[in-house]
Amino acid sequence: MAEKKITSYPKEKINILFLENISKTATEKFIDTGYSSVKRMSGALTESELIKEIKNVHLLGIRSKTKVTEAVLKNAKKLQAIGCFCIGTSQVDIKAATEKGVAVFNAPYSNTRSVAELVIALSILLIRKIPDKNKSAHEGIWMKDSTGSHELRGKTLGIVGYGNIGSQVSVLAEAMGMKVIFYDAETKMPLGNAEAKKSLKELMKVADIITLHVPDIPATRNMINESNLKYCKKTAILINYARGKVVDLEALKNALLNNDLGGAAIDVFPVEPVKNGDKFTTPLQGLSNVILTPHIGGSTEEAQTNIGDDVSNKLFNFLEMGITTGSHSIPPLNLPLHENAHRILHIHKNVPGVLSEINTLLSSHKINILGQYLKTNDEIGYVVLDVNKSLSHEAFELLKEVNETIKVRLLY
Numbered sequence: 001m002a003e004k005k006i007t008s009y010p011k012e013k014i015n016i017l018f019l020e021n022i023s024k025t026a027t028e029k030f031i032d033t034g035y036s037s038v039k040r041m042s043g044a045l046t047e048s049e050l051i052k053e054i055k056n057v058h059l060l061g062i063r064s065k066t067k068v069t070e071a072v073l074k075n076a077k078k079l080q081a082i083g084c085f086c087i088g089t090s091q092v093d094i095k096a097a098t099e100k101g102v103a104v105f106n107a108p109y110s111n112t113r114s115v116a117e118l119v120i121a122l123s124i125l126l127i128r129k130i131p132d133k134n135k136s137a138h139e140g141i142w143m144k145d146s147t148g149s150h151e152l153r154g155k156t157l158g159i160v161g162y163g164n165i166g167s168q169v170s171v172l173a174e175a176m177g178m179k180v181i182f183y184d185a186e187t188k189m190p191l192g193n194a195e196a197k198k199s200l201k202e203l204m205k206v207a208d209i210i211t212l213h214v215p216d217i218p219a220t221r222n223m224i225n226e227s228n229l230k231y232c233k234k235t236a237i238l239i240n241y242a243r244g245k246v247v248d249l250e251a252l253k254n255a256l257l258n259n260d261l262g263g264a265a266i267d268v269f270p271v272e273p274v275k276n277g278d279k280f281t282t283p284l285q286g287l288s289n290v291i292l293t294p295h296i297g298g299s300t301e302e303a304q305t306n307i308g309d310d311v312s313n314k315l316f317n318f319l320e321m322g323i324t325t326g327s328h329s330i331p332p333l334n335l336p337l338h339e340n341a342h343r344i345l346h347i348h349k350n351v352p353g354v355l356s357e358i359n360t361l362l363s364s365h366k367i368n369i370l371g372q373y374l375k376t377n378d379e380i381g382y383v384v385l386d387v388n389k390s391l392s393h394e395a396f397e398l399l400k401e402v403n404e405t406i407k408v409r410l411l412y
Contacts, residue, residue, distance in 0.1 A: 012036045018061035020044050022085045023308030043275040051075045070096040083311040089328050098329040098379045101347035101407035105314040105326050110306035111298030116168035122265040123209050126237045153177035158207025161214035162188040170194045204231040216243035226251035235262040241297040244268040253283040263289040267297045322384050331375035331382045338371045342392030343411040346383040349404040350376045367391045
């Protein structure tokens, strides 16, 4: 049964577009609460395709393949929010979204366990030389040999990036009997017996397995390169389940071919196909001591369900109540419902005097503000006003006249 109507705008006229086979959990969240115009597509869209699709869309849901560029946002006249159903938001032009007053949400914690478990599994497979033995068995060759195969217990795991995923890997690795060291550009509190290292070089020199969990920012581009790969043990294993531009793949290939590295597992690449079935190439193809996977680090049914719940709830709460907790573009506000009032959302450029102008304008028209909430970031300000029901439409029209206004919405 659909929930009681909350928004002033008819729910059946709010258009929601979910791309890239987003979990049905997200779709059901909106359909079950009365939003009937929900479109779900299995693949990503190119920029030109998205520009055509987004003109009348109010909520957009994407994963990592769809790029929401400035050009897309210029054509998104009705767009209120974007939900990134993944841990990152690098596929969205956050600056342009902020300037347009579009809220951007993601799920930074929902798939951490899925990635962490797979990192441990890959460590075991590579340190036991399973890829070679698996290949031989499939070819009908019996290779019962312990040479070069080792246990994880007692080995040193070096974690580069000790955030949500890196710290989870740390806990699991210690449970396997490993020694854990980590390097992070920021000071982080170690979990268990993990030990922080002062530099990437210091970590790479002693780690038996190096796993990367850093964002895609200028400082991390090609952070694993020909120069620092020389610091690794010749038996070391490199795992990249972070971002594709973090590792120089040609340098990694050369290190593996020259036996300067023991193996690698790579899940993310500088350029990735848009959809399943597309041709994919990488310099690492054909190397027996490399495990290649198609960006599936967080792709478990449990993770996708959790992400679907997390992001759809954030989108729903913004749409119905104006709550922006977790947004990367609109300042975070979490506010209670105010009975016997109508709620108006006002997004504006963050310059001095806007709040004063809002209050003066409404006061001069004898409009009483029953509740008011303000939060700002460097770029924009976000004001939520609860006003008397009988005067809400007048207030809505007046707020459009405020200098520096980006977007005004009568919520309910």
